[in-house]
Amino acid sequence: xxxxxLLSHILVAAGMGLVGAVVFAAxxxxxxxxxxxxxxxxxxxxxxLGVPPEGVFTFFLAGAVAKHMTHAIxxxxxxxxGDTLATPLLQDANHLRNLxxxxxxxxKMISGAIIAAFVAVPLAVLFAVLLAPFGSTITKAAPxxxxxxxxxxxxxxxxxxxSVATLVPFVFVVVALQTVTAKYGVKLSISYxxxxxxxxxxxxxxxxxxxxxxxxxRRDKVRTFAIAPDVKGWAGYxxxxxxxxxxxxxxxTVATAAISSATFVFSPVAMTVVLGEVVGSRVRHxxxxxxxxLAARNGVTEATYIAxxxxxxxxxxxxxxxxxxxxxxxxxNAPPVFTVDAGGGQxxxxxxxxxxxxxxxxxxxxxxxxxxxxYPFAMNxxxxxxxxxxxxxxxxxxxxxxxxxILVISVWEGGLGGLLVILTMGLMGGLLSRTxxxxxxxxxxxxxxAVLTVPALLKLAG
Numbered sequence: 498x499x500x501x502x503l504l505s506h507i508l509v510a511a512g513m514g515l516v517g518a519v520v521f522a523a524x525x526x527x528x529x530x531x532x533x534x535x536x537x538x539x540x541x542x543x544x545x546l547g548v549p550p551e552g553v554f555t556f557f558l559a560g561a562v563a564k565h566m567t568h569a570i571x572x573x574x575x576x577x578x579g580d581t582l583a584t585p586l587l588q589d590a591n592h593l594r595n596l597x598x599x600x601x602x603x604x605k606m607i608s609g610a611i612i613a614a615f616v617a618v619p620l621a622v623l624f625a626v627l628l629a630p631f632g633s634t635i636t637k638a639a640p641x642x643x644x645x646x647x648x649x650x651x652x653x654x655x656x657x658x659x660s661v662a663t664l665v666p667f668v669f670v671v672v673a674l675q676t677v678t679a680k681y682g683v684k685l686s687i688s689y690x691x692x693x694x695x696x697x698x699x700x701x702x703x704x705x706x707x708x709x710x711x712x713x714x715r716r717d718k719v720r721t722f723a724i725a726p727d728v729k730g731w732a733g734y735x736x737x738x739x740x741x742x743x744x745x746x747x748x749x750t751v752a753t754a755a756i757s758s759a760t761f762v763f764s765p766v767a768m769t770v771v772l773g774e775v776v777g778s779r780v781r782h783x784x785x786x787x788x789x790x791l792a793a794r795n796g797v798t799e800a801t802y803i804a805x806x807x808x809x810x811x812x813x814x815x816x817x818x819x820x821x822x823x824x825x826x827x828x829x830n831a832p833p834v835f836t837v838d839a840g841g842g843q844x845x846x847x848x849x850x851x852x853x854x855x856x857x858x859x860x861x862x863x864x865x866x867x868x869x870x871x872y873p874f875a876m877n878x879x880x881x882x883x884x885x886x887x888x889x890x891x892x893x894x895x896x897x898x899x900x901x902x903i904l905v906i907s908v909w910e911g912g913l914g915g916l917l918v919i920l921t922m923g924l925m926g927g928l929l930s931r932t933x934x935x936x937x938x939x940x941x942x943x944x945x946x947a948v949l950t951v952p953a954l955l956k957l958a959g
Contacts, residue, residue, distance in 0.1 A: 506551050507862075513548060514555030514863045518870040521560035525567030525579055525871075532580055532802075533823045533937050536560055537694045538902055541687065541827040544834050545906070550850040555863040557828060558803070562867035565799050566610045570879045573603035582798040585769045589787050589794075596784070600879070605746065605788045606795040607875050608738035611868050612747065613754035613796030617803040618860040620758035624804070625811035626853055632813050636844070639815055640953035646817050647942035656934030663935045664943050667925075671947035674921065678914045686832045686948075688907045688915040692922025693940045694823070695903055699920065700927025702900075735873045746789045749776050753793045754800035761808040761818040765801040772797050803860075811856050814848025816945060819938035826941060837949075 524535050540557045548556070568579025569586070576591055578584045586606065593602035635642060651660035671689065678685055692699075704710035739747060753772045760768060773794040780786040805820035806828065815837065816822040816829040828847050830837045835846035851859070907915035929935035 506549065509549050510551040510555040510859050510862055511866065513543070513552035514559040514859075514866040515870070517556035517558075517560035517863070518563040518867040521564040522567045522867075522871040522874060525564040526570055527579075532561070532564065532582065533694045534698060536564070536824040537826060538691060538906070540825075541691070541831055541906065542902065544827050544831040547834070550847050551855065551859050553828065554847055554851065554856070555859050555866070557825065558806070558860055558863035559867045559870075561802050561806070561824070562610075562614045562799060562864050563871040565795070565802060566607050566867070566871040567875055569603055569606040569610070569795060570875055573599050573606060574879060582765055582769060582802070585766060585773060586791060586794050586798075589773075589791050592787055593791075601788060602791055603879055604736075604741050604876060605792040607872060608741040609746070609750045609792030609794075609796035610799045611738050611872050612742070612750050613799045614803065614864045614868070615861070616751055616754040616796075617758045617800035618807070618864055619857060620755055621800075621804040621807040622811060622853060622857045622860065624759050624761075625808045625856075628808065628812040629853075635813050635817075636815065640950045642815075642817065643942065643946050644950050647939070647946050650819055650822075650942050651935075651939045654934050654936050654939050656936070656939070659933045660935045660939050663929060663933065664939070664946070667929070667935070667940065667943040668947045668951065670925065671922075671944055672951055674918055675947070678911065678918065681914065683911045683914040685911045685915055685918055686830065687910050688918040689922055689944055690826055690830070690941070691903050691907060692919040693926050693937055693944060695900075695919075696923045696926030696937060696940070697930055698900070698927070699923030700931055703924055703927075734877060736876050738872070742792055745780075745785075746792045749779075749789055749793045750796040754796045757797045757800040758804045760801070761805045761821075765798065765805065765820060768801045769794050769797045807856065807860065810846075810848055811853060814844035814846055816941070819941075822941035822945060823938050837945075 520539070521536070536557065539560070540553070543556050544553050564580070565582065568583045571577050571579045572583040572586050573590045573594070576587070576594055578587050590599070590602045590606070593599055647664055648661055651664055652658070654660045656663070674689075675685070701714075704714060742750065753776060756772060757768050773790050776793045777786055777790045780789050802820055802824075805818040806825040809815060809817045809821040810825070810828055814829065816826055821829060827835070829835060829844070830846065837844050837846070903919065904916065907919045909915075911918065926935075926937065926940045930937060930940075
């Protein structure tokens with residue numbers, strides 16, 4: 498009986514992992530698709546549809562790993578970042594494009610990602626297990642830890658002290674909106690989360706209807722791209738990543754992935770930049786430096802994402818990292834299925850529903866599925882996929898799809914109140930992110946500060 502139940506769980510996990518890998522491998526081809534705007538709403542939808550915990554976990558992780566492989570395609574071949582974490586890769590990728598070898602850049606990036614993903618999962622679980630004994634203490638202190646984490650993450654953002662200072666009015670707005678909706682008997686959680694997630698998108702939509710900003714956004718001509726011919730350097734369908742990277746590149750990829758797997762409170766972009774600079778300073782030959790840095794940096798994007806989702810989830814059950822508070826937030830808090838209690842920091846989410854061995858096993862399964870889907874596809878069909886997306890896929894259609902999904906969820910949760918909260922949080926957060934660098938990761942920490950810390954402060958005040 499137990500064996501049949503285990504087999505059923507594995508089949509659910511494999512099925513949802515495969516869906517996540519396919520969906521996000523395709524989304525990764527579309528340049529500018531932000532992780533929070535895409536991963537978070539679809540993962541939230543999977544949670545709300547009642548998918549079992551192991552299926553939710555593999556869907557998210559396989560999707561994240563797959564996206565961070567295929568986001569290399571527009572970055573390397575078209576010269577435009579596939580998503581936010583691909584931005585630090587752009588300069589080195591453009592240098593190799595100018596040398597006429599964008600396909601080499603692409604292969605190094607993707608091979609670094611697949612190796613780093615397999616390194617990151619067991620290490621992240623190990624570090625989480627080491628931190629787990631302190632979980633109950635950290636959970637009780639959650640209201641105060643969120644304040645400290647929010648300040649650290651705000652200072653690590655591009656806004657620096659401006660982001661730190663903005664936390665106070667941002668938290669006040671969240672508390673004010675909660676008070677207003679509560680007067681009408683509407684208790685919202687998901688709508689705040691979605692409003693923050695799509696903030697930049699809402700700000701852009703408002704900018705389009707503004708005569709002032711519309712002039713700034715207008716373009717005189719259609720953007721053109723030049724894609725070099727593809728050259729295949731291996732036999733068969735599934736190339737060996739350890740042969741695509743040389744020994745030195747493999748060592749640097751493994752080392753940087755191990756380092757980033759041990760961290761979970763720093764900005765993923767910052768980790769990608771810093772570790773890339775460390776690698777670049779150790780490699781002398783210019784061409785070899787470019788390819789090695791690209792492999793290591795794309796590996797860091799994978800490892801950091803995995804670690805920042807897994808360590809807080811396994812050890813604490815609280816979203817105490819930029820990734821956990823942003824794209825991975827539905828794994829922690831998706832009422833009524835997953836919850837984080839505002840009063841005592843108590844949790845009911847994947848932290849409580851899966852054990853350490855299940856996180857390890859399903860995590861490796863998710864990475865394997867993403868590798869089977871994304872890696873050979875990107876290595877064999879990257880050029881054709883990039884051409885198809887740039888010529889045939891409408892960015893407006895993709896944006897409209899996500900807008901429609903978010904509208905449905907907000908109305909389902911709170912009717913008109915949910916919709917208004919999404920518009921308010923999205924417009925405010927999007928403009929703050931654009932103007933002073935108060936990014937979505939900081940905003941999520943501000944939201945959790947509002948729902949966890951403010952009630953604790955009021956309780957202390959009597």
